[in-house]
Amino acid sequence: MLQVPILKQGGYLIASIQSVLSDADLLQLRDNLAERVGRFRSRGVIIDVTVLDVIDSFATRMLRAIAHMLKLRGAETVIVGIQPDVAFAMVQLGLTLEGVGTALDLEEGLAYLNTRTKQLPGHGK
Amino acid sequence: MENETLTEIRSAVDIVTARQRGRALALDLGFSGGDVTLIAAAISEVARNIVDHAKQGQIVMHRIHGKGDPGIQIIATDEGPGISDVAQAMQYGYSTRKGLGVGLPGAKWLMDEFDIISHVGKGTTVTMKKWLR
Numbered sequence: 001m002l003q004v005p006i007l008k009q010g011g012y013l014i015a016s017i018q019s020v021l022s023d024a025d026l027l028q029l030r031d032n033l034a035e036r037v038g039r040f041r042s043r044g045v046i047i048d049v050t051v052l053d054v055i056d057s058f059a060t061r062m063l064r065a066i067a068h069m070l071k072l073r074g075a076e077t078v079i080v081g082i083q084p085d086v087a088f089a090m091v092q093l094g095l096t097l098e099g100v101g102t103a104l105d106l107e108e109g110l111a112y113l114n115t116r117t118k119q120l121p122g123h124g125k
Numbered sequence: 126m127e128n129e130t131l132t133e134i135r136s137a138v139d140i141v142t143a144r145q146r147g148r149a150l151a152l153d154l155g156f157s158g159g160d161v162t163l164i165a166a167a168i169s170e171v172a173r174n175i176v177d178h179a180k181q182g183q184i185v186m187h188r189i190h191g192k193g194d195p196g197i198q199i200i201a202t203d204e205g206p207g208i209s210d211v212a213q214a215m216q217y218g219y220s221t222r223k224g225l226g227v228g229l230p231g232a233k234w235l236m237d238e239f240d241i242i243s244h245v246g247k248g249t250t251v252t253m254k255k256w257l258r
């Protein structure tokens with residue numbers, strides 16, 4: 001079962017994490033995104049983590065790995081919706097999403113991708 | 126609500142269970158949302174270490190009383206391979222596998238008290254506390 005629905009919007013993919021994820025779900029997300037970026041020739045991917053209660057070292061490593069892998073497949077990744085408490089815990093843990101774009105919410109995530117992929121808003125639809 | 130919970134850790138799914146139970150207990154004890162997240166993150170790291178390095182173990186969490194203030198204590202135990210050099214394992218970025226090596230030092234930073242006892246061939250016990258104040 002697909003734990004993380006992936007929507008196609010224009011030239012982008014939006015993966016919205018729905019619940020607390022197990023490691024297997026994160027691995028599946030990585031594989032599904034890689035496959036779809038190839039299939040749809042997507043230029044950008046938004047991963048919405050608003051509902052995640054914790055982003056620990058494993059999740060951080062996975063999100064970084066997903067972003068790096070998608071980059072090799074030609075797509076930019078932006079993580080949106082990291083909650084303030086979750087961000088604070090990440091800082092306390094010494095975790096960074098180095099090299100991975102982050103934005104406040106979906107709207108800002110789209111704006112980020114539009115800039116990064118040099119598309120004007122409305123293009124790539 | 127019960128004041129003590131025991132969670133068997135055998136796979137990654139159990140990490141989520143331990144985290145949720147710790148979160149519920151911490152909320153019940155009156156910790157703020159921010160502190161609850163810090164506690165959940167620390168639980169996540171020690172639980173993950175059990176799965177990654179010892180295969181299985183357990184996590185016991187309960188309410189404790191200090192000098193006036195209550196708190197939460199989390200004890201993660203396993204009978205895995207143990208750690209030969211604990212000081213080295215506590216270093217930021219040190220990992221014997223592909224990990225980020227931030228689990229142990231990170232969990233220590235998140236909590237008020239952190240204690241680790243490990244014997245090679247016998248196992249590891251991590252005891253962490255956070256006080257309500």
Ligand SMILES: Nc1ncnc2c1ncn2[C@@H]1O[C@H](COP(=O)(O)OP(=O)(O)O)[C@@H](O)[C@H]1O
Nearest residue numbers: 174178207214220221224225226227228229249
């Ligand atoms: N429960 C455990 N049993 C055996 N070894 C452990 C355990 N927890 C941690 N370690 C050892 O300590 C090292 C550092 O742990 P940690 O800081 O969590 O980093 P990581 O898990 O990313 O390697 C691990 O690589 C491992 O060698």
Ligand SMILES: [Mg+2]
Nearest residue numbers: 174224228229
């Ligand atoms: Mg670890």
